[in-house]
Amino acid sequence: MTGLRDVVGELSRAQKPSAGTPAYSRFVNRRIGRVFAAAAFLGRRTPNQVSLASGFCSLVGIVLVATVRPSVPLALVVTALLVLGYGLDSADGQLARLRGGGSPLGEWLDHMIDSVKIVLLHSAVLISFYRFDAFSNEFVLLIPLAYVCMSSVLFFGLILIDQLRRRHGGGQKPNDRGDSVLKSLLIAPTDYGVLCLVFLTFAWPSLFAVLYGALLAANLLFLAAAIAKWYREMALLAPGVRG
Numbered sequence: 001m002t003g004l005r006d007v008v009g010e011l012s013r014a015q016k017p018s019a020g021t022p023a024y025s026r027f028v029n030r031r032i033g034r035v036f037a038a039a040a041f042l043g044r045r046t047p048n049q050v051s052l053a054s055g056f057c058s059l060v061g062i063v064l065v066a067t068v069r070p071s072v073p074l075a076l077v078v079t080a081l082l083v084l085g086y087g088l089d090s091a092d093g094q095l096a097r098l099r100g101g102g103s104p105l106g107e108w109l110d111h112m113i114d115s116v117k118i119v120l121l122h123s124a125v126l127i128s129f130y131r132f133d134a135f136s137n138e139f140v141l142l143i144p145l146a147y148v149c150m151s152s153v154l155f156f157g158l159i160l161i162d163q164l165r166r167r168h169g170g171g172q173k174p175n176d177r178g179d180s181v182l183k184s185l186l187i188a189p190t191d192y193g194v195l196c197l198v199f200l201t202f203a204w205p206s207l208f209a210v211l212y213g214a215l216l217a218a219n220l221l222f223l224a225a226a227i228a229k230w231y232r233e234m235a236l237l238a239p240g241v242r243g
Helices: 004-013 023-042 047-067 072-098 104-131 138-168 180-186 192-201 205-237
Strands: none
Touching: 004 023, 023 047, 023 072, 023 180, 023 192, 047 072, 047 104, 072 104, 072 192, 104 138, 104 205, 138 205, 192 205
16 A cells, blocks of 8 residues: 555445434445545554544534624534534544554544534533523523433443453344445435535534434434334343343
8 A cells, every 4th residue: 555545445444334324424424534534544543543633623613603693604614623623533444444443542542532522512502592682582502401311321332232242142243235335325414414415504503403303303313213212122132131
């Protein structure tokens, strides 16, 4: 591997299974991440450095949401920073695999950045709605507040179910199937990348609130279905045992 194209090709061949991955992450973000990972590899960067760069880009975008009055330039800059941060978030894991595998520190750092990011982003939207008097109806403030709660529960649930599957040897990841593309499209509203793109409408608070609220509703439905599925799965791993 001597050039960017060669490294991108190697990463493409070593790509993780895509079944069950939301559409934006599967078809867009992983490809963006591949290019970033290849560039980082050629530049002798480490996965942890890429993770920190991802967190920095996301944090700058989040701070702008909370502190600057909504406008078209702000919407474009914030979207670009969030998309860049998400692309780098994909790149760190790909770079780790290219270098021979990740580390406990790298996995911890990646999850810590994600957990901070999802809470701060929705908190920043709440602050923006309040600071800049975007709505006369204060009930709109409940949308980002609910998003904070939902995102935190979903993130913790996903991390916990993964750990329990590893510990008890259940719930193996599915292989790619013909219907996986349809599933990716159906669960697209749960993709963080789609949320990033919704910030393109941040200059128009009413439109943003409608799209943002629609994503919240879709994610709440997904969370409810996921909780039911996880409950059944965990019950089967330890039949006859109750907490």
